[in-house]
Amino acid sequence: MTAMGLLDHIPYTRLAPAHRPWPRAAVADEGWQTAIDRLAEGTLTLLGFWGEPAAVHMALLDEAAAEIAVVSYDCGSGSFPSVAVRHPPALRLERAIHDLFGLVPTGAADLRPWLDHHVWERPFPLGSRGARQTAAYAFLPAEGEGLHQVAVGPVHAGTIEPGHFRFTVNGEYVVRLEQWLGYTHKGVESLMRGANLEAAAKLANRTSGDSAVAYAFAFARAAEAALQVEAPPRATHLRALMAELERLANHFGDIGAICNDASFALMHAQTGVLRERTLRAADAAFGHRLMMDLVVPGGVTRDIAPEGIAAIRALFVEVRKVFPRLIELYDNTASLQDRTVTAGTVKAEYARRFGAGGYVGRASGRNFDARRTLAYAPYDGLSFEVPVLQAGDVDARVWIRIREVEQSVALIEQILHRLAPGEIRIALPAGRGECEGMALAEAFRGDVLVWLRLDGEKRVQRCHLRDASWFQWPLLEAAIEDNIIADFPLCNKSFNCAYSGVDL
Amino acid sequence: MTALRDFLLQGAQMLLVLLLAPLLTGFVRKVKARLLRRRGPPLLQPYRDLVRLMRKDVVLAHNASWLFRVIPYLMFAGTWVAASLVPTFGSGLLFSWTADLIAIIALLGSARFFQALAGMDVGTAFGGIGSSREVMIATLAEPAILMTVFSVAMIAGSTQLSYVAEFMGSDAVGLRVSLGMAFVALIIVALAENARIPVDNPATHLELTMVHEAMVLEYSGRHLALVDLSSQLKLLLYVSLIACVFLPWGAAPAEVGPERLAFGALLYLGKLTVFGFLLALFETSIAKMRVFRIPDFLGAALMLALLATLLRFVSGGM
Numbered sequence: 103m104t105a106m107g108l109l110d111h112i113p114y115t116r117l118a119p120a121h122r123p124w125p126r127a128a129v130a131d132e133g134w135q136t137a138i139d140r141l142a143e144g145t146l147t148l149l150g151f152w153g154e155p156a157a158v159h160m161a162l163l164d165e166a167a168a169e170i171a172v173v174s175y176d177c178g179s180g181s182f183p184s185v186a187v188r189h190p191p192a193l194r195l196e197r198a199i200h201d202l203f204g205l206v207p208t209g210a211a212d213l214r215p216w217l218d219h220h221v222w223e224r225p226f227p228l229g230s231r232g233a234r235q236t237a238a239y240a241f242l243p244a245e246g247e248g249l250h251q252v253a254v255g256p257v258h259a260g261t262i263e264p265g266h267f268r269f270t271v272n273g274e275y276v277v278r279l280e281q282w283l284g285y286t287h288k289g290v291e292s293l294m295r296g297a298n299l300e301a302a303a304k305l306a307n308r309t310s311g312d313s314a315v316a317y318a319f320a321f322a323r324a325a326e327a328a329l330q331v332e333a334p335p336r337a338t339h340l341r342a343l344m345a346e347l348e349r350l351a352n353h354f355g356d357i358g359a360i361c362n363d364a365s366f367a368l369m370h371a372q373t374g375v376l377r378e379r380t381l382r383a384a385d386a387a388f389g390h391r392l393m394m395d396l397v398v399p400g401g402v403t404r405d406i407a408p409e410g411i412a413a414i415r416a417l418f419v420e421v422r423k424v425f426p427r428l429i430e431l432y433d434n435t436a437s438l439q440d441r442t443v444t445a446g447t448v449k450a451e452y453a454r455r456f457g458a459g460g461y462v463g464r465a466s467g468r469n470f471d472a473r474r475t476l477a478y479a480p481y482d483g484l485s486f487e488v489p490v491l492q493a494g495d496v497d498a499r500v501w502i503r504i505r506e507v508e509q510s511v512a513l514i515e516q517i518l519h520r521l522a523p524g525e526i527r528i529a530l531p532a533g534r535g536e537c538e539g540m541a542l543a544e545a546f547r548g549d550v551l552v553w554l555r556l557d558g559e560k561r562v563q564r565c566h567l568r569d570a571s572w573f574q575w576p577l578l579e580a581a582i583e584d585n586i587i588a589d590f591p592l593c594n595k596s597f598n599c600a601y602s603g604v605d606l
Numbered sequence: 607m608t609a610l611r612d613f614l615l616q617g618a619q620m621l622l623v624l625l626l627a628p629l630l631t632g633f634v635r636k637v638k639a640r641l642l643r644r645r646g647p648p649l650l651q652p653y654r655d656l657v658r659l660m661r662k663d664v665v666l667a668h669n670a671s672w673l674f675r676v677i678p679y680l681m682f683a684g685t686w687v688a689a690s691l692v693p694t695f696g697s698g699l700l701f702s703w704t705a706d707l708i709a710i711i712a713l714l715g716s717a718r719f720f721q722a723l724a725g726m727d728v729g730t731a732f733g734g735i736g737s738s739r740e741v742m743i744a745t746l747a748e749p750a751i752l753m754t755v756f757s758v759a760m761i762a763g764s765t766q767l768s769y770v771a772e773f774m775g776s777d778a779v780g781l782r783v784s785l786g787m788a789f790v791a792l793i794i795v796a797l798a799e800n801a802r803i804p805v806d807n808p809a810t811h812l813e814l815t816m817v818h819e820a821m822v823l824e825y826s827g828r829h830l831a832l833v834d835l836s837s838q839l840k841l842l843l844y845v846s847l848i849a850c851v852f853l854p855w856g857a858a859p860a861e862v863g864p865e866r867l868a869f870g871a872l873l874y875l876g877k878l879t880v881f882g883f884l885l886a887l888f889e890t891s892i893a894k895m896r897v898f899r900i901p902d903f904l905g906a907a908l909m910l911a912l913l914a915t916l917l918r919f920v921s922g923g924m
Contacts, residue, residue, distance in 0.1 A: 252731040252814075260811035273738075274897055363815075365807040365894035371642035437804060438893040587735070588897045591812040 108146070108164045108171040112136050118174070120537040122327040126159070126172035134175045134183055137162060141189040147457035148573075149542075150551045151185065151192050152566035153199035155229050158182045159566075160192075161540070161551060163457065168475050172540065172553070177205050184210035191456045191573055198606075202291065203229035214239060217284040217605065227292055244270035244278040252587065256285045263601035267590075274586040279579045286605040294554075294565040299325055299530070302562045303398045306552065309567050310603035311392060315341070315348040316545030317567065318397035320552040323478065325399035328539025328556050329530055336524040337401035338479040343517045344384070344393045344402075345543070346510040347414075351380040352546040353503040353510070356598050360500055361432065363592045364441040372428055379417050386413035401527030411518060418511055429504055442497040446581040446593030450494060458577055459548025459570040461506070462597055464490050465498035472544040483520075486513050496596040533560040547571060547600060569603030615867075616699045620690040622871075623846070627689070627838035628652035630845065630882055635809075637886035652838065656831045664827035667728040673720075674727040678825065678832035681717045685836040688713035689843040693850045695871035696858030697768035706765040707755045710847075711748070714799070717836065718744055725821030732813050736820025739897065743798050743805065743817065746904035751795045753911030757788045758851055760918050767850060775854035784921075787914035789852050794907035796844040798900070801837070803889040805900055815894070842878075849877040 113136060114127035129137065137160060140146040149170065150161035159174045175182050184207035186193035196207050197216035204226030207213070218225060218234075225234040249270050256264035264285035270278040290309055294302055306321035307314045319341050326333060333341070358373030381391040387410025388396055396402050432438060448458070453466035463470055471488040473481040489505035491498040538555045548570025555563045578597045582590055632652045639646025666675070688710045691701050718740065725737035759765040761782065762773040773779065798805040801818035810816055813823075822833045850857065856873035858866045895903060 250731070252735070254813060258811075259813050361893070363812060365803050365810065365815075366892070367638075367642055367809075368890050371644065375643065435891075435893060437895060440899070441893055441896060586897055588815045590814050 107167055108162060108169040111140065112171075112173060114173065118538060120328075120535070121172065122330065122537070122539055124170040124172065124540060126174060126538065129173045129175055131183065133173060137173050138183070138185050138188050141185070141192075144455060147454075148185075148189060148191050149457065149549075150553065150566065150568040151195040151199070152553065152568070153177075153203040153205055153228075154564055155203055158199060158205060159553070160185065161553070165470060165475070170476070170540075180204070181206040181208045183208055187211050191576065194576070194604075195568075195572060201225075202227060204232075204234070205229065215284075217287050219284055219287075227289065228295070239282065241268045241280050241282075242278065246272070246277070248272055249277060265601050269587055269590075271587050274588060276582050276585055276587050276590070279582050279590075281575055281579060283575070283601060284605050286602045288602075288606070290606045291564075291566065294562050297562050299399050299556075299560055299562070302554075302565060304395055306565075306567060307394050307397075309606070310569060310600045312352055313348070313545040313547065313550065313569075313600070313603065314392050314394045315344045315397060316543050316550050317552070318395070319345055320541050320543035320550045321554070321565075321567070322397050322399045323541035323543065324539040324552040324554050325530075325556070326539070327541055328537040328554060329399070329534075329560070330537075331400065331528065331531060332479070333401045334525045334528060335480065336405075336522060337526045339517050339521050340402045340406060340526060341397050342480050342484070343406070343514055343521075344388065344396060345545075346514050346517070347380060347384045347387075348393060349546040350507060350510045350514075351377050351384070353507050354380060356546075356595070357428075357432075357500060357503050357507075359598075360442070360496065360592065360595045361438060363595045364438055366435065366438050369428065369432060369438075372424065372431075376421060376424065379420060383410065383413040383417045386410045398527070400530050401525070403527065405526050406521075414514065414518065418515070421507075421511060425507065432500065432504075439497070441589075441592060442500060442596075443493075443495060445496045445589050446578075446585055446596060448494040448577050448581045450492065452577055452580055453494070456573040456577055458573050459544075460546070460574070461499045461502040461548075462570075462574045462577060463548065464488065465502045466494035467492045470549075472542040472549040476542055478541070478543070480517070484513055484516050486516075496592055499596040530560065533558045536563070545570060547598065547603075548574065550603075567603075567606065569600045571599035571604050574599050575604065612699070615696070616690070616701055619694060619699055620686070622694060623689040623839060623842055624686065624835075626878070627835065627842040628656060630842050630878055631838045633879070633882045634841075634886050634889075637883055638809075638890055641886060641890045652834075656835060659826075659831035659834070660828050662827040664829055666826075667730075667824055670728055670824070674724055674824075675829070677720045677724040677727075678829040678836075680720050681836045682832040682839075684713045684717035684720075685839045685843070688717075689839045689846070691767065692843055692846045693768055693771050693857060694846050695874045696862070696867055697771045697850075697854075699768065703766065703768065707759065707767055707770070708752075708765055710767070710843075711751055711755065714840065714843075715744070715748060717840075721821055721833075724825075728824045730824060732816070732820045732823050735814075736817055736823075739817045740821060743900060743904065746901055746908060747795050747798045750791055750904060750907040750911050751799075753908060753915055754788045754791045754795070757784055757911060757914035757918055760915065761785065767847075771850045771854045771857060772859055774851060775857065775859075784914040784917040785852070787910040787917070789848075791907040791911040791914065792848055792851070794903065794910075796848065797888075798904055798907075800841045800844060802885065804892050804895045805903065807894055845878055845881045846874075849874070849881065853877060 109127055113133045114129045116128050118126040141148055147163040149163040156177050157174050159172050161172050163170050186196045187209050201215050201218040220236040249272055252269040254267040256266045266282040268280045306317045309317045354373045354377040358370035361369035384393050385391045387406050448466045450467040453463045453468045469490045474488050486509045489502050535558050540553045542549045542551050551568040554565040557563050632649045636646045691705045691710050722737040722740050725733040762770040806817040825833050858870035
């Protein structure tokens with residue numbers, strides 16, 4: 103086991119026998135508290151936090167050593183020591199665990215529901231225990247002279263996903279923002295229970311439509327890790343090709359949409375064309391614009407069409423021609439720069455503490471990219487750069503996207519160049535008893551974590567999908583403070599956090 | 607006979623502005639869409655929208671006061687009268703001699719005052735935000751436009767628009783620095799007053815960034831139609847005002863025949879087209895500014911207008 107180093111410092115009782123590729127250790131109170139200590143002091147980063155009917159699991163990352171380990175705490179008594187009370191990034195995940203399983207974090211300062219809006223048929227759908235009180239949701243108070251509240255959403259004037267934003271403002275200045283999500287809760291983790299791998303892969307695909315490939319990629323790798331198989335090289339290359347096409351399409355869309363929120367519609371129109379061309383190239387290559395249900399455990403279901411390769415090459419000719427001009431336009435439009443530079447700054451300290459992935463983290467100095475830090479196939483054999491900036495403002499998040507577009511184009515060209523003939527899918531072995539797998543994949547927003555346990559029949563017993571946005575949304579609350587409320591849409595778009603991905 | 611002719615001409619002018627206003631808005635939208643490589647809505651879409659809204663039921667907040675229901679009519683009336691006072695195809699209209707630039711500004715100011723009240727009437731957060739922003743803009747835009755009027759009036763020797771227009775069209779004016787400054791100031795004010803980029807975005811769907819749209823969010827049906835028509839009239843008014851003061855050539859003077867009037871009307875349409883195109887071009891090439899930059903922007907207009915007036919005083923004829 104490579105990651106024993108991380109567990110050397112955490113007292114544990116036993117290792118899970120079939121958890122791959124990183125170790126999972128059962129811990130008692132002492133080990134759990136040590137893990138929280140190390141999270142709170144910043145030597146470890148919280149990578150994920152999820153529950154089961156009678157246990158909770160925390161995935162920990164040692165960034166310096168690129169080591170990962172999972173610690174599990176047995177909740178036979180229906181409670182576990184709260185993590186969030188000492189390490190705030192865990193708060194929403196902890197509240198979600200309480201909502202889904204009814205496990206009580208002891209010592210928690212905040213036990214308000216998160217996913218549960220009191221409209222479910224029964225509380226604690228994945229747990230067994232009974233009733234809960236249905237009080238009205240209490241927003242955190244902000245007091246002072248001249249303060250008033252502005253409630254935005256969940257229904258917005260534009261066609262976007264639902265979320266509620268409660269601002270406390272002093273005139274135009276935002277004093278506090280509190281988000282309340284959960285409106286797109288669809289019970290993914292309940293549906294996963296007992297699903298066979300094929301159905302589960304489809305569910306993973308649909309967790310967040312804009313990251314369909316990334317979720318499927320992470321899910322497939324987790325399942326392959328659990329079953330101890332590896333996808334053939336051609337399949338991993340095709341997966342990466344799809345993942346990079348998805349990243350390209352989303353980054354094109356985002357760059358334009360951010361500018362559009364500063365009322366600079368010209369950029370939006372131009373990048374909209376590029377995004378559409380990318381989606382059409384994906385359609386030509388794989389028969390689906392969003393490339394859904396193509397990445398499955400064992401490989402991919404469909405090989406790239408020859409005309410798809412031509413379409414991608416044609417796309418790149420256009421990108422090479424148009425995109426530099428758009429970057430120049432962005433950089434040289436003073437009125438636009440005036441909006442994006444210094445707006446919505448995320449402190450590097452926050453990005454590190456929350457383990458913010460994707461452009462949010464990398465724009466604030468956090469050098470983490472699952473493709474590089476945890477180098478999975480085929481990225482371990484490809485050369486690319488991970489752009490990192492320090493400014494942490496809207497402008498930096500735009501620039502990270504611009505640089506990533508360039509890297510994705512280069513990556514796809516490498517992949518097309520190296521794509522060797524071969525099989526694209528292997529048959530999965532018969533189930534060999536209970537096994538667990540875990541994987542991360544870099545979606546356009548940041549790292550997606552998938553953890554699953556399969557039974558002897560290769561059915562999913564428990565699967566947890568953690569979007570990068572769990573650790574990005576809270577930073578948006580911090581970034582908007584001392585900004586004016588009219589700048590919120592711009593900051594929000596530069597984060598472009600997932601709703602569907604975190605509402606599960 | 608003259609009285610009847612004046613009456614008819616004035617009536618034609620009032621109808622003309624009412625009919626042209628949605629077309630101008632539709633034209634600007636169309637050009638903007640084209641500049642963004644989109645096809646854009648048909649030119650006549652604003653008319654269709656108005657008809658559709660007129661047919662729809664009004665949905666009122668349960669705590670809306672009588673003022674909320676009356677205000678669309680007040681706004682529309684004020685803006686329409688103001689728009690029909692500005693000479694378009696010809697000067698020397700019946701009403702022109704009864705009202706001047708200051709009256710037009712007062713009419714628009716009243717319309718804005720009522721609109722801001724309506725924004726706060728229902729008590730939603732967005733209405734309040736919109737009203738407070740609108741009033742912040744108004745406190746700077748109104749002095750700026752008044753100073754512009756003063757500088758122009760001092761050169762022309764009158765605040766009567768018809769007189770100003772005829773004077774500006776004559777050879778007595780020539781090129782003047784103070785007029786140039788007043789021209790720029792008026793354009794800045796016009797952008798702010800009509801909720802255009804960079805001050806406001808007429809096409810936005812972002813509740814938190816709206817100014818004008820936030821104030822009228824609660825309106826529906828015929829009320830919304832009137833509010834929209836008022837905004838369209840206001841845009842037409844400002845374009846006509848700029849055209850009539852700074853580009854008065856071709857407008858028919860008083861007491862001329864129908865062919866001269868027709869020529870004036872044709873030229874007026876040409877001016878609207880040019881201004882509409884320039885507006886769309888400008889809006890496409892610039893991002894919206896931060897809310898707290900707006901005072902700087904309008905402050906520039908105020909300073910320019912003030913300088914124009916001062917220059918006129920100091921030089922006595924520049």
